[in-house]
Every structure is written in C-alpha cells, then in structure tokens.
Amino acid sequence: MKELNPILHSQLRLAVMSLLIGLEEADFVYLKEKTEATAGNLSVQIDKLEQFGYIRVRKEFVGKRTRTSCSITDVGRAAMDEYIESLRTYLKLD
C-alpha cells in the first residue's frame, strides 16, 4: 500500500490545500479565517507548501498594507489527487 504524502498529511497543510483546490486564488486572511489557525502557524505551513512547490504565493501592496495571496500549482494539484487516491485505497472506498 502506498504511503500517504507526509507533506499533505498534516492538519493545517491539508486544510489549506483543500481550500485552494476549489479556488483560483485565496487571500491569507481568508485562509486564516477558514482554517481557524494562528497567523504564525499558518505562515509557517504556507512557507512549507511553497518550498515543495505545491502552492504559489503572491505578495502585493493594497494601500499601505501587504496582501498575501495563495494559489495551488499543477504539482500541488497532482499531489492532492494522489493523496486522495491513497486515502480511498486505505479506507477501501472503491
């Protein structure tokens, strides 16, 4: 049986990836609100996902504030597909 991807098999990272898979792009504030995570923790997990090339992070200025937006990459989408497929095998959903 194939091992579950350790990068995705973490509560917060999986939550972020699951949110992003249904969206074109999401704001950091939106992700924080939906995952109910702290800003620091979310920031660390987002950095990790970006390091692995699963998400793309874009920073821009809106007025005087920085706005961070995240979107899923093709690599991330493929990893999520594979992860869900592995879950289905583990849970014998086929």
Add this chain to the structure above:
Amino acid sequence: MEEKNLTEQESLDLIRKMLEQTRVRIQTGSNKAEMWIGCLGMAISVITYIGVEMFHCQYVHLLWFLMFLSFFIGRHFKKKEALPETYVSKAINTAFCVLGWTFGIACLTFALFLYEYRSANTFAILFPLSFIIMSFVTLLKGLLLEEKIYRFSAYVVMLMGFYLMGELFVSHVIHTYWILAYTGACFFQFVLPNLIFDYKMKVKR
C-alpha cells in the same frame, strides 16, 4: 487549528469540510464592487441630467468623465476585500475586461468618425452600444451563476440599448432623457440583480 496526527478518516473529513467552505464562494464571488459602480453611475447620470436641464450648457456633459471615477472606486473596493478568487469570478472578470476593451476600440473608431465626418450622431451611438455591451457581461454572469435575475436584467438593458439605437437611426436626434436611461441601465445592470442575488445567498446560508 493545531498540528496533530490525522487518521485517514479524519483527513477525508477535513478535505470534505474545507471543500464545503469554498462551495458557496464558488457560486457568489464578490458583488460589492459592481454595486458601487452601479450606485455611483446612477448618481452621476442623475446629477448630469439635472445639470443639463438647469443650465442648458453643453459643458455639463463633461460630468460624464466622473464615470471613470466610479470604476476606480469599484476596483478599489474589490482589491480591499479579502475574498478568494473563484473560477467563476475569474471568468466574469475576464469577460468584463474583454468587453471593456471592445468598448474602448469602439470609442476610438467612432472618435475617428467624429473627426472625419463631424457628426455627433455617429459618436452618440456609443451610448446605446455601451448598454448592449454591458448587457452581454451580465448575461454571461447569469449563465455562469445559473441565475435568472441576471439574465432578466441583461435583456432589459439590451432592449433599452437597441431601442435607443433605433431611435437614433430613425430620428437622428440625441434626447436628454437618454441620460436618465443610463440611470436605469446602471440600476438593472449592477444594482438590482446583485442585491437580489446577495439576499438569496444570505437566506441560503
């Protein structure tokens, strides 16, 4: 949300829960910016109409340039909101952009006509044309969101556009009431359908 080891079932439940969170947004996107554009458009056209009727001066028409301000304000509100961009909202924004460019090209072409033939009627065609172009975006939005109210509004504005165009071809006269027609178009185009749709979404939630 804290970091913890998940079981396979918990992982699946989490994915399901998060996907459920984005589902509503996929349908709605943000309508606030459009409502701002609509309300400001209505206000500017009413002010222009009153100005034209009171002063009977051609320069009052320059107030139309304030319309660009409404688009900038609308854009500012859109940027300020911490809403995710959905596939539907991206498609609608792209349609807005494409039709905006189409209108821009039409403006340029008719400005050349105005320069060449010195006929204000040719340039005035842009007014009904803007109604027709705007209605296409709303129609597309209605189709993407599967909402009848957007389609209804689009057809009303399209009808207004074709009527004004016909009137221009037949009578060759630009009437002052056209300014108020713009007020109506803004209401049907940007305000009414978004108000109804937002209310429906609120009730659904």
